[in-house]
Amino acid sequence: MKQHEAVIQAMRDRGGFSTLAMLYAEALRVPGSHWSTKTPQASIRRIVQEHPAFFRIRPGLWGLCEMRREIEQRLLIPPGTPGRKPQATEFDHTYFQGLAVQWGNFQRFGTTVPSQDRNKQFLGRPLGGVCSLDKCPEFTYPHLISKAKFVDVVWFNERRLPSAFIEIEFTTDFNNALIKFCEFQDFRARLTVIADAACRRAYHAKIGLAAFRPIRDLVSFIDFEGLARSHANAAERCSLDTVSPRNT
Numbered sequence: 001m002k003q004h005e006a007v008i009q010a011m012r013d014r015g016g017f018s019t020l021a022m023l024y025a026e027a028l029r030v031p032g033s034h035w036s037t038k039t040p041q042a043s044i045r046r047i048v049q050e051h052p053a054f055f056r057i058r059p060g061l062w063g064l065c066e067m068r069r070e071i072e073q074r075l076l077i078p079p080g081t082p083g084r085k086p087q088a089t090e091f092d093h094t095y096f097q098g099l100a101v102q103w104g105n106f107q108r109f110g111t112t113v114p115s116q117d118r119n120k121q122f123l124g125r126p127l128g129g130v131c132s133l134d135k136c137p138e139f140t141y142p143h144l145i146s147k148a149k150f151v152d153v154v155w156f157n158e159r160r161l162p163s164a165f166i167e168i169e170f171t172t173d174f175n176n177a178l179i180k181f182c183e184f185q186d187f188r189a190r191l192t193v194i195a196d197a198a199c200r201r202a203y204h205a206k207i208g209l210a211a212f213r214p215i216r217d218l219v220s221f222i223d224f225e226g227l228a229r230s231h232a233n234a235a236e237r238c239s240l241d242t243v244s245p246r247n248t
Contacts, residue, residue: 001033001034003033003034003043003044004051004053005033006030006032006033006035007023007048008064010022010023010026010030011023011062011063011064012064012067013026014026015067015070015071016064016066016067016070016071017062017071017075018061018062018063019062019123019235020041020044020045020048020060020062020231020232021106021231021234023044023062024041024235024236027040027044041236045232048062052065053065053066055068057071058092058095059224059225059227060099060228060229060231060232061095061228074124075091075123075124076091076121077091090120092170093168093170094121094122094127096168096194096227097120098123098127099231100152100153100194100227101130101131102130102231103234104132104153104155104163104164105132106237106238107155108158109132109155109156109157109164110132110157110158110160111153111155111156112131112133112135112153113127113128113131113152114149114151117152118131133156136148137160139162144183147180147183148184151165151166151180152168153165153166153168155190161187161189162187163190164191164192165181165184165189166190166192166194167181167192167193168195169193169195169199170196171199172203173206174193174195174199174206177193178193178206178207178212178215181219182212182214185214185215185218190220191215191218191220192219192221192222193221194221196223197223197224197225200221200223203221
């Protein structure tokens, strides 16, 4: 079996679509496939990006052209929009939220999302089922915990203290995210806004306001493509750690 055939089979087994992280875990295990390379993950990336059997659904998410209609119907994606600039649809927000959760999982953080988001679908699974924690830990004063419970994604370290607060944004306003972050400026936690690259200038204009001076050096901006790369890179490192000598 050729390598691209193994990727096609792995993607078919997942309903015709997959993130790179999923393919890293499954394409190498397809019976009859041969990966005579030290960097099979790089081969998988090249295959989905260059082979005509695949199309890009969103940053980091690929599908089989032969199943495009079924994919759009299953994921509730408006037809005829593969690879478009993300808009504020429920699919898009939950998709990028799920990537941020898995990015934390790959790094062995505890992960949570707001309770009202736990039943939303992330690539065919409830988002709550992707999180590694059932609820937000009681890590500090009640009034701050109540605010943390409404942050899009929170990562927690092994002591159940917050390591990152992450907000997914589809507007150029950023007020909601930055006001939330002001509440957590005294914690040693990353404060991250994830948005479209076209919004970067608007973000810098907003964070430059005097009202946000206390958190200006604490908040980072990551675009959707950067999130997808970080997600895939963390998955690759996680898979390499699993097979390293110190873990066998």
